[in-house]
Amino acid sequence: QEQLVESGGGLVKPGGSLRLSCAASGFTFSDYYMSWIRQAPGKGLEWISYISSTSGTYTKYAESVKGRFTISRDNAKNSLYLQMNSLRGDDTAVYYCAKEGSGGGYIWGQGTMVTVSS
Amino acid sequence: DIVMTQSPESLAVSLGERATINCKSSQSLLYSSNNKNALGWYQQKPGQPPKLLFYWASTRESGVPDRFSGSGSGTDFTLTISSLQTEDVAVYYCHQYYRGSRTFGQGTKVEIK
Numbered sequence: 465q466e467q468l469v470e471s472g473g474g475l476v477k478p479g480g481s482l483r484l485s486c487a488a489s490g491f492t493f494s495d496y497y498m499s500w501i502r503q504a505p506g507k508g509l510e511w512i513s514y515i516s517s518t519s520g521t522y523t524k525y526a527e528s529v530k531g532r533f534t535i536s537r538d539n540a541k542n543s544l545y546l547q548m549n550s551l552r553g554d555d556t557a558v559y560y561c562a563k564e565g566s567g568g569g570y571i572w573g574q575g576t577m578v579t580v581s582s
Numbered sequence: 583d584i585v586m587t588q589s590p591e592s593l594a595v596s597l598g599e600r601a602t603i604n605c606k607s608s609q610s611l612l613y614s615s616n617n618k619n620a621l622g623w624y625q626q627k628p629g630q631p632p633k634l635l636f637y638w639a640s641t642r643e644s645g646v647p648d649r650f651s652g653s654g655s656g657t658d659f660t661l662t663i664s665s666l667q668t669e670d671v672a673v674y675y676c677h678q679y680y681r682g683s684r685t686f687g688q689g690t691k692v693e694i695k
Contacts (some may be wrong), residue, residue: 499684509624509632509675511684524683527583562629568679569622569637 465552466490466571468561475580480551486544486561486573493566494518494539497564500546503575504559510557514564529555551580584608584678587650588687594695601663603690605676610656611639619694620680623652623661625672626689634659668694 472484484500510554513535516522520537534547544561556579562570583606595601611619617638624632634643636652638657649664663670671694676687 485641501686506688508673509626509677511677511686514684516694551627565634565637567641568620569634569635569643570624570632570633570677574629575631 466563468563468571468573469556469558470561470573470576473559473578475581478549478552478580481492481549482551482578484546484548484576484578486546487544488563488571491563498537498544499562499564500544500568501560501570503560504538504554504557505517515544526561533577548578553580556580583683584611584680584685585688586676586678586685586687588628588676589688590690591688592691592693595666596695598665601619601666601670601692603661605654605661605687605693607657607659607678608687610658611678611680619655619659620678621654621659622677624675624677626675627672630692663692666692666694
């Protein structure tokens with residue numbers, strides 16, 4: 465069945481960098497838009513970025529991460545990435561990888577925790 | 583960006599009773615090309631990722647019980663649980679994917695009265 469597994473989270477100091485990965489299986493990865501969505505502790509969901517299908521030509525970012533985060537994909541490896549630079553305390557969250565279905569609904573991974581603290 | 587506003591923030595409903603959650607978008611989510619609304623609903627239980635309930639505002643995801651229904655068009659949408667069960671205790675989110683940036687509502691917590 466379809467599966468998304470995030471990795472790469474952890475503890476990082478303010479101003480530091482981290483790269484998240486998402487391994488996809490059970491579907492034709494290259495056919496789908498993919499997104500990163502985060503959830504700060506005890507808070508709601510915040511969409512942060514998507515990348516278009518196939519070549520990944522189109523990307524979009526939330527204002528809160530624009531210029532600091534970069535989404536990318538490697539279709540040969542069935543993998544999605546999020547490069548996070550200049551991290552701040554308010555970036556502390558569970559980061560979810562999500563597949564955007566043909567109807568627009570998301571299928572989610574289990575998430576990876578990112579903690580930004582000195 | 584499109585702003586999604588859910589109401590209420592929380593509600594407590596007796597077992598077997600109806601629960602209704604509203605979601606309002608700051609602009610229409612209706613695609614004229616296919617007459618569908620770019621609106622999804624998710625259920626999130628503690629410690630779990632969200633689970634897709636509906637897409638295109640009213641298309642039920644496979645496996646979702648039929649006591650759940652999604653309705654609405656344009657800027658006003660509703661998620662209804664016709665007969666609340668204990669396993670429905672969760673936070674529910676609406677989500678728009680109309681154009682460009684995606685956004686979520688702030689969530690509605692559903693509890694048993």
